[in-house]
Amino acid sequence: MYGFSTKYSRRRLVVLASLLAAAATVTACSAPGADPESPGDSAAPARTELGTEPITLEMYAETGFPLAKALADEFTKQHPNVTFNVREDQFTVIVENAPRVLASDNAPDVIRLPTMVDLVKDGLLKNLDPYFTAYGWDTFPASQLVQLRVAEGGRPRGTGSLYGMGLGYSVTGVFYNKTLAERVGMTQPPATIAEFEDLLAKAKTAGVQPIMQFNKNTAGVNFPHQALQNQFGDPAQIADWIFQKPGATFDTPAALKATQTIQRWARAGYFPKDANALDYTAMMGEFQKGNGLFMFNGDWESGTLDKSTSGNVGFFLFPTEAGGGRHVAMSAPNTFGVGAKAKHPDAAAFFLNWVHTNAKAREISVTVGGSHPGGPSDLAVPAVAEGSVLAQTLKASQQLGSENGAVDFTANATGGIFAAAITPEMQKLVAGQQTPEGYVKAVQAEYEKELSR
């Protein structure tokens, strides 16, 4: 029995090995990957008419954010010859799928984009410069589109050709629970970081959870971290690092001070004890239940919070260190781009222009998306209910725009920085397993590793 089974399995092994070898020789002839394609046909004339021919635009959008679908529906209502085929996925899934979907023959015309740098490098995105000229997008504030520009070859970002547009331009800051704010004696939003910390301490003493923040799956504590970092130094330094400008580093006094502050807050118990086990959904649930005085988040939740807490939530931009002065906050477009292999790039660009300029579309951007609709500076922002948190975030967005204080998220610096460094290291920091110095160095080390590839 034993002899037979070994002999048998040995023979099977030989067969297996030879098959494997055959397969290897067949596949090993050429290196994987496509030949570099010729760069997108950016010189082709951009058509700004939609035409009357019936077409279907392929759209790849984010699950849980109904804005894209709402805009598509309204567009079809106004232009019945254009219908949309919408595919939705979670953002992380889009991040994973985008390169392959864009490289396929059935590339989407309009796609929600993760970090665009790699996609531009691989020639997967349509260069929108011709449309920029044709539609006169130069009437938009330049700062609105700066994050969507990528230099030739993918580096640095923030300069070069335009590769995306925003379906709304979001702003981040601090949401607060009005009832709890009253209880800790907060009569108006804090004007300095010291005042903010004072409120945290008061909340802790009053038995109120000072900050409700998630830190599971992805590092939600990176929101307050960057909010601090933005104030402690020159935001241009942060922008340079995010845009991968040569010589930029995360290892700065501002980042270190921010990290030290986060460590202090974590030790003082200002974050939930189980932050590392709280995901985004759980955080939203807890905050809406009234658990937590503050929550660092973005205006995409304004509509939800208005509805679920019936106006019990307010919003402010994170204060500056000394009070007054220019506010700096993370603010990023809800980026959508056009696939280089898209079948209807002209119609897709027409749609993107319509989103920014059509009155009804702008209204949908605000009411459904909760964010500033962008577009030319002289177009009015649609009105919303006075006293709502949506009105507050919109006002904050305009204030940030006029103070030129928008910076992108550090999490967007490279494709892998958030998952590979910021998230695990931030989880360690909050749990007391990492020092501030170690955190800053670890993030920078991963950044350099990725850029060297």
Place this chain on the structure above:
Amino acid sequence: MTSAAGSARTSRATDHPSPVRPHRPRWGRTARWSGWLYVLPAMLMYAVFVLRPLALTFQYSLYQWNGIGVARWAGLDNYLTVFTDSDLLKIISNAFVLIIFFSLIPVALGLLVASLVRRISAGPFGTAVRTILFLPQVIPLVAAGIAWSWLLSSNGLVNQVLGAVGLGGLARAWLGDFDTALPAVGVIGAWVLLGLCTILMVTGMSKIDPALYEAARIDGAGPVREFFAVTLPSLRHEIGVCLTVTVIAALASFDIVYISTSGGPGLQTTVPGLEIYRLAFSQRQVGLASALAVVLMLLVLACVLPIQRLTREDKG
């Protein structure tokens, strides 16, 4: 079929003009050929969906490639990274810690439970026990992961029970705590795999000749002696299968970890399966991911082949 067999017969006849014992070889040869024909479709599927991806993975592991652009030859650099990167080594060691929870505990507990329920295994109560124990195996791992992350959350049932019995001081976010996250994930795996192991053991025990137990009794063996002298040796095969399946489940774990902790906090619960997926699809390092996958495959083989050998060898 007939034509294939016929042609095989004619060609054989021309190849060997003077066959010795013409009848049996001819019949054997034809049967062998037609046998291959039967397995050909399966072999094709196997080659296309198993061997080709395997070969491709090995090929990718020798390149630096983002999955889309042009690949750059990297030689064995990716393997060097796997064996020198401290994070990756920690991730691999996590998988070995999981073996304790995914393999050793379910197999040991499975043996214990099986010998307890052996006597009642025939009755309706035995069926109920088997069904209940096997249930975790039927539930999708994702659902199990979600249910357990609720149980183990900071205000979940586990902590409520601890609080109720006066052990509130022990309560914590089990899956978010640096010290308890990996064991907590392990417990989920043990719960899932215990049923499988128990069922296999119970089945194995039902095949043991009752006369052996009787003989042991007559020789004055107690239940413990009986277990070690009769039950355990007779279950060698079943234990082998259990260990093989569960060790593979531990080393190649993905679903439970992905759902319950996503590898956090820090890298505390990150396992090779999860890291391969992250490297390939989120960080777009297809080469390094493939190298880690090849290493993982070799590790699995290195663990499983000795188990197979030890438990298959029949002295009789």
